[in-house]
Amino acid sequence: xxxxxxxxLGHVGxxxxxxxxxxxNKVIIYDPAVKHFDSLGLEFLQEVKDNLIFEDxxxxxxxxxxxxxxxxxxxxxxxxxxxxxxxxxxxxxxPYRNVSLNxxxxxxxxxxxxxxxxxxxxxxxxxxxxxxxxxxxxxDTPYKATDLYGSTKISGELFSLQYGDxxxxxxxxxxxxxxxxxxxxxxxMYPLYKGxxxxxxxxxNYIGESGSDTEIDFTHxxxxxxxxxxxxxxxxxENKVFNISSGIKVSLGEVVQIVKEILGVDxxxxxxxxxxxxxxxxLDIGRARMVLGYEPxxxxxxxxxxxxxxxxxxxxxxxxxxxxx
Numbered sequence: 001x002x003x004x005x006x007x008x009l010g011h012v013g014x015x016x017x018x019x020x021x022x023x024x025n026k027v028i029i030y031d032p033a034v035k036h037f038d039s040l041g042l043e044f045l046q047e048v049k050d051n052l053i054f055e056d057x058x059x060x061x062x063x064x065x066x067x068x069x070x071x072x073x074x075x076x077x078x079x080x081x082x083x084x085x086x087x088x089x090x091x092x093x094x095p096y097r098n099v100s101l102n103x104x105x106x107x108x109x110x111x112x113x114x115x116x117x118x119x120x121x122x123x124x125x126x127x128x129x130x131x132x133x134x135x136x137x138x139x140d141t142p143y144k145a146t147d148l149y150g151s152t153k154i155s156g157e158l159f160s161l162q163y164g165d166x167x168x169x170x171x172x173x174x175x176x177x178x179x180x181x182x183x184x185x186x187x188x189m190y191p192l193y194k195g196x197x198x199x200x201x202x203x204x205n206y207i208g209e210s211g212s213d214t215e216i217d218f219t220h221x222x223x224x225x226x227x228x229x230x231x232x233x234x235x236x237x238e239n240k241v242f243n244i245s246s247g248i249k250v251s252l253g254e255v256v257q258i259v260k261e262i263l264g265v266d267x268x269x270x271x272x273x274x275x276x277x278x279x280x281x282x283l284d285i286g287r288a289r290m291v292l293g294y295e296p297x298x299x300x301x302x303x304x305x306x307x308x309x310x311x312x313x314x315x316x317x318x319x320x321x322x323x324x325x
Contacts, residue, residue: 002026002075003232006059006109007083009033011184012124012176014042015225016082021048023229028053028076030068031083041315042183059083059105062112069112078120078170080232081109084152086126086190091148102152103159110163120170122232123160126153127177127217127245132278139175139241139287146278161240174231177245177283181221181304182311192277195269196255200309201316205268211276212253217283219245220298220307230292237291243283246299252276258302262309 003020007013008029017027033040034056045052055071057064069076083105085091085098106123113121128150130137145151157173164171186197195206227244256269288294298304 001077002028002053002072004028004030004069004072004076004079006030006079006081006105009037009040009042010082010084011179011221012224012228013080013082014045014183015221016080016228017052018045018048019225019229020080021045021051024051026051026053026075028055028068028072030055030057030059030065032056032058041185043315044183059108060101062108065108065112066115069116069118073116076116076118078122078232079109079113079118080122080124080228081106082124082228083109084124084156086149095148099148099152102149103155106156107159110159110169113169114163114167119168120232121160121164122172122174122228123156124228125157125173125175125241126150127175127243127279127283129154129157129175130280130283133280135281136284137243137281138284139239139243157241164240171240172231172234172237173241174228175241175243175245175283176219176224176227177243178216178218179221179224180218181298181308182315183221185312185316192252195271196252196259197305197308199259199263199265199267199269200305200312206270208271208276210272210274212256212271212273213251214275214277214279215249215251215282216255216277216279217245217247217249217281218255218301218304220296220304222307223296223298226297227288227292227294230288230294234292239287239291242288242292242294243285244288244294245283245285246296246301246304247282247285248299248301249282250301255301255305258305262302262305 131144
């Protein structure tokens with residue numbers, strides 16, 4: 001039996017697929033970027049290629065998605081839905097397309113799961129559903145999205161949970177938060193990440209008018225992948241929603257300083273005082289720890305950044321060369 005991972009060549013999806021395949025599972029990667037695989041810098045997937053199946057397709061294309069599910073209808077045990085668009089600039093520039101992908105794309109995946117009798121479905125959501133709520137952010141904290149992205153994640157959660165109730169599906173939600181780490185160069189990420197982590201790749205001198213006081217619960221992508229897979233693999237769950245993060249907040253100003261100290265140079269990165277993002281407290285990961293045995297490998301962001309730098313140094317020239325083609 002196989003597990004289908006939507007967005008399986010994305011930042012979260014690729015490591016989720018890798019983690020599953022490394023454990024001996026057959027994984028079907030469903031992603032519109034399959035035809036461009038050689039230019040994505042995801043060589044780590046070659047290590048587990050014998051357990052991977054690649055299918056090209058867009059979750060907004062309902063017929064193609066049905067065709068793929070029909071092709072493997074007798075061998076898919078479950079779906080992990082990681083495909084999504086993130087980032088405030090993306091949603092500001094192309095709101096309709098991006099809201100559509102995150103909402104109707106999720107609805108399409110739930111519907112094909114229903115049609116083909118696939119009972120297990122994990123939806124990868126986000127801490128953005130909490131918005132700027134202060135205090136302890138546990139799974140029962142009320143929704144309070146402060147942007148379009150968070151709103152799409154709320155709708156995806158509600159669609160998923162309602163499909164689960166209505167059609168006797170084993171639906172689970174993994175709320176992940178502010179992901180960084182191997183698999184994606186800072187230059188390929190949205191502006192805040194380019195500014196914070198760009199110096200690891202040699203991109204310096206980012207200036208932001210404000211934001212140094214903003215506190216973020218950054219999560220290493222390996223921790224996200226292992227957390228999502230634990231949500232999927234857990235035999236039985238009474239609660240359907242799990243926070244997956246480091247559980248520790250750090251200010252953006254501190255991140256700038258940590259990067260400077262690790263590199264040993266003045267990066268020229270400056271963030272003015274104040275709060276640039278409407279986000280609140282770190283996620284409470286107590287439920288994931290207790291029920292799933294989840295424990296982040298990189299709870300301290302300094303350790304995660306060192307790991308990220310190691311990956312960048314190994315892959316930078318390779319990725320840059322591919323991007324010239």
